[in-house]
Amino acid sequence: MTDALQITRDGGVVTLTMNEPASRNALSDAMREGLSSAMQDLSVDADLQAVILTGSGGVFCAGGDLKKMLANHKAGLVTGAEDILPRMKYLHRWITLLRDLQVPVIVAVDGPAYGAGLGLALTGDIILASERASFNASFCKVGAVPDGNLFYSLPRMIGLQRARELFYTGRTVHAEEAQRLGICMEVLAVDDLLPRAQAIARMMCDTSRTAFAMTKAISARSMELDSNALLELEAQAQAICLSSTYHKDAIDRFTKKQPPRFDFR
Known part of the structure; x- marks a missing residue:
């Protein structure tokens, strides 16, 4: 466990809670390190039966840490593509481990899942949303392309035309529309979200x-x-x-x- 990522375990069910609500659970260095370490451990955990991924403070994940990105630019730490590629490769290593876990991954989205946070949410096998959840492929607003494996996951989930519309407009999709589009499976009251995710995870423990x-x-x-x-x-x-x-x-x-x-x- 790190300060940024809380890890709890109930038998074979592991719950990962992103826990930097002051930054809207952005993918800070600490958050990335916590998720990377957790994925390395879980990928070789023989007793693991299901994973729940969620966020704290009424936020799932706001995506990239824009304040840190700006600070890096001002400090002259970003001078070309070669400065960005290692960070992207690092993201890809642990998000691929999450995507390829051999057990059910249930994602419980409460509040915003924006940018790379949307990509993170869509790595799940089952995505649940609270009534106040929202989804946004916001990359176009900062002159970036979608990341977090969204070029793969979103078109397969909602179709290429609709995925392009979300990529091109950067508009927010709220919970009910997200369910209609197929981004999430269920929309629940805030207090029912995590219990529902836990119930599904427990049921999955009895599978082969x-x-x-x-x-x-x-x-x-x-x-x-x-x-x-x-x-x-x-x-x-x-x-x-x-x-x-x-x-x-x-x-x-x-x-x-x-x-x-x-x-x-």
Whole structure:
């Protein structure tokens, strides 16, 4: 745990809470370091079953630390692209680890998810929003291109035309519209947001970790590969899953009319 990022654990469920509300949980150096360290640890955590990512103080994440960026320019620390590329590569390393975690990632967005904060939110498998949540690909307002993997995630989530409209206008999308567009799955009262995320995470703990990891990995490539390539991945994954202990236990329970271990409600 760092001051910028709080990490709590309940069994196999880890909750990451961005905790610099004074800066609207911007991706400060401390926040980036906290997230990078957490992703390295979680990516090799054999007991991990689900992750919840959220923010504190009624804010998810305001994106890049613009005050620090300005200070770097004034201090002459940014003279060309070569000064920016290492920071982008650092961002990409830990956000890729988050994206590729082999367990469910539930994102609970309360308040603004702007800029790179929007990219961070869209790394989740399930995105929940509070009634006061808002989303904004605000990069055009500061003469930048979208980052945080948004060129990949947003068009796949809402379609290319709508993604371009949000990239080009930098307009704010509030919770109800975000749900209609498909950016978030559910909109909840503020007090219900985290309990709902926790309930989903607990339910996911009873899944087959092997089956979930393979489903996540293959579905992530479903818009890149052709049908035959996906069928091949499907066959390989199913061969592993249908010979697993979890599957044998599940069908045994079914034939004995016992409730399944996993019951998503």
